[in-house]
Amino acid sequence: MSASVTAVEETPGKAGRRHPESGGAEQSRSAFARMLRKGKGPLPIIGSALSLLAVMLFSLGLGKYPIAPKEILQFLCQKYFGATFFPAERMRLLNSILVEIRLPRILAAALIGSALSTSGAAFQAMFVNPLVSPSLLGVLAGASFGAALGIVYLKSWYAVQIATFLGGLIAVVIAVGIARVYRVNSTIMLVLGGIISGALFTSLLTLVKYLADPYNQLPVIVNWLMGSLTFSDRSMVIKTSIPICLGLLVLLLFSRHLNVLSMGDEEARSLGVNVNRVRLLVIFCATVVSTLTVVLAGTIAWVGLIVPHLTRMITGPDNRKLIPATILIGAAYLIVVDDISRLAFSYEIPIGIVTALLGIPCFAFVLRNARKGWS
């Protein structure tokens, strides 16, 4: 018993799983309480919100077209407070660059960063595993396949976007379906279902790439798979922001349930949580938001894996703090990465490449902490 308590202090999730039958509801509750006590006050969330704001403002001043910070301030004064610094023509140019080009892109990066990071954090809690990313159930593979299929066989770009979205959903439905067919309600079956579904759609994607016209369609597919925020214009950002924000809101509201799920199924049941229903809801929300990121900007890997870890270093493992902080830090992270992708060279580097190049060393660093316990 005492051994179990020490373990709980270090790693609540694993400890719970190691002793599924031993303590019953009471022990689970105490482990739960201990875990929450580990978290810090509201400071991390306020801090992340402020840093997101700072990153957004800073990024608004960055770009290929030279605009001085002073000009941006004057522009804002003129636009909203009626001051007159610039002639109308210069004003139109500044408006175009700041409001129509940079702002939608910053917002797109924020949305995508939040969506991927939060679904990653939710999955990591749910599967009680630090190596989990949003693509676990095959959503990115499915969406990529949908996009590629659309690029080759569908004519309108809207149809391609719908195919992308459906591809992501179908992949996850297959993964969950496989787990259901065997009537084993465990996360391990879901993971296996995800591996099968992901592998299936990856091979289908390869097939479509092979069949695509090498002059015309293949470069489009390859570019898409590298991910780029240039695809997301203002109207796309507005359209996808509603479902993404709704999905994030649901995940946020269920962060307490995620805490419970992260202790393992038995404990969650003993705490009166309908594990299956909550799990399906979380999977659904995470799938919708991460598929929409592919619709917006192609596949962007590593964000959903790294950001939850970085955030956990600040907030601790309590999902009630982790999820809101992840939303904010995920947004800030991807905005910074996108700044690099648009400014580093004369051409833009696809953001998926930058997230991977930054993410891998980050992950190697974070692993050092993960050894102590995934939380």
Added chain:
Amino acid sequence: MNFRLTPVLLLMASLVSSAYGREIVDMSGRKVTVPDNITRLYAPSPYGAYLMYALAPDLMTGLMFERQNNTTKFLPKQLDGLPVIGGLGMGPNANPETLIKTHPQVLIMWKNDRNPVDERTTAMLDKLNIPYIFVEASNMNEYPEAIRFVGRLLHREKRAEEMAKAAEKILAGTSAAVNKVPASQRPKVYYAEGVDGLSTECNDSIHTELLRLEGDVDVHRCHTSSHMGMEKISLEQIIMDRPDVIVAQEKFFYDKVYKDPAWQEVKAVKEHRVYLIPRTPLNWFDRPPSFMRFMGLEWLTNCVYPRQYPLDLVKQTKAFYKTFLGVTLTDQDVREIIQQ
């Protein structure tokens, strides 16, 4: 034993020589023996296949790619019903047995300085035991000669000459128009690819040959040897480059560019000089680079230099499709092709 076989061998040799009647030198200098009268051929490379659409659709034993549904009516009828075989060296690989099963007498390979044929492909070709011929054209100025070469090979000199002449006339006419404008006064052109319009090509890319023929007017000045292309560029960069003209590949982009507030500060958009590249049945500009680019060259010269190169686009499109593809277009067809 050997002596008794000799007459049989001689007979066989004579049969073979009557089937493989003629030795020719192909464009890469190889000596190849081909039948006197070629009645079945296959072109396992996109460049070659497209030229065959124009010169010898009736002799083709198969297609490189599935044709897109909306393009079939602008392509020769003889292509209908041909199996899709695939390519060697580029594109989806052909199954060699499928290829042999269609009994082509020669394979038309395509070679250019950016697309050398690698050893694996030639090793594969040698195994097929079908004579293969290299046609070479590294740029559009070399196309007329390539067309004439294939014409001689297939005994279709007259038709090939007609096409080669038409191509040469376009090359000469457009370059005369371009040369009337001093280099410093030539409009700058941005080539917008992708649905976001934010992919483009370097000015020395294989994909921007038409822009070089317009007097090297690509605004995106850089070097690439990549065949893939479609480099990402930021809209801010485009605003700074101040292109006078935009040529767009995607209809989705073209349809939104005048409405999208983000693009309104681009010079070409302000001046209403964005043009959508026609792509039926083959792209007029690139992707794939085919003979259709000659039509594209006329169209583009007219877009970039309307005063120096006036053009009756409908009439010229009809004439071009008649000469190269043997199809007669109605006015409605032309409108569909130029997407207006």
